Amino acid sequence: MEILTRDYGTIEVDEASVIRFEDGLFAFDDYHDYVLLDDSNGESPFRCLQSIEESNLAFVMMDPFEIKSDYEIVLGEDLIESLDITELDGILILSIVSVPEDVKKSSINLRAPIIINVNKCKGAQYVVDNDQYRVRHYLINEVINVKAERDDCGAIIQDGTDCMEAEFAIERNNVTKVE
Numbered sequence: 001m002e003i004l005t006r007d008y009g010t011i012e013v014d015e016a017s018v019i020r021f022e023d024g025l026f027a028f029d030d031y032h033d034y035v036l037l038d039d040s041n042g043e044s045p046f047r048c049l050q051s052i053e054e055s056n057l058a059f060v061m062m063d064p065f066e067i068k069s070d071y072e073i074v075l076g077e078d079l080i081e082s083l084d085i086t087e088l089d090g091i092l093i094l095s096i097v098s099v100p101e102d103v104k105k106s107s108i109n110l111r112a113p114i115i116i117n118v119n120k121c122k123g124a125q126y127v128v129d130n131d132q133y134r135v136r137h138y139l140i141n142e143v144i145n146v147k148a149e150r151d152d153c154g155a156i157i158q159d160g161t162d163c164m165e166a167e168f169a170i171e172r173n174n175v176t177k178v179e
Helices: 077-082 139-145 163-168
Strands: 002-007 010-011 018-019 031-037 046-051 058-062 074-075 091-099 115-116 121-124 176-177
Touching: 002 046, 046 091, 077 121
Parallel strands: 018 121, 074 176
Antiparallel strands: 002 010, 018 031, 031 046, 046 058, 058 091, 091 115, 115 121
């Protein structure tokens, strides 16, 4: 199917890739159908969540684990049920990135990530019950806080981790199911 996008003009997308947000996103509850766009060939941490109902409605997205490797969320039973989650394998967790005119004030919303069941093409925005996560977590703080060094194989390392650990530093299994 053909859609008009804010940033890419008219593009062709597979109708099977449309993600349904039954309740919409916060402040955008009238829009329910989106596609996830990524034209970087894996070179950029950013993606675009584009509404197929409103061409000017698109969100810059990023994996929150890229910013906080210790990011943890507990999915509530209601969310698990509404997204038909039966296994964690097909779950994608992304956060909305805000990029204002002054890019130094760019932030990521760690408090209300987007949870997508890619196997069922269902998504929801979910408020994490953890006060350490903010709606505006400034990206520049992470850049300043990371004191990176390069090891023998050229990988960026932190806190003395070796080359192999550095390449696999971001674990995606910090999501747990509430029984």
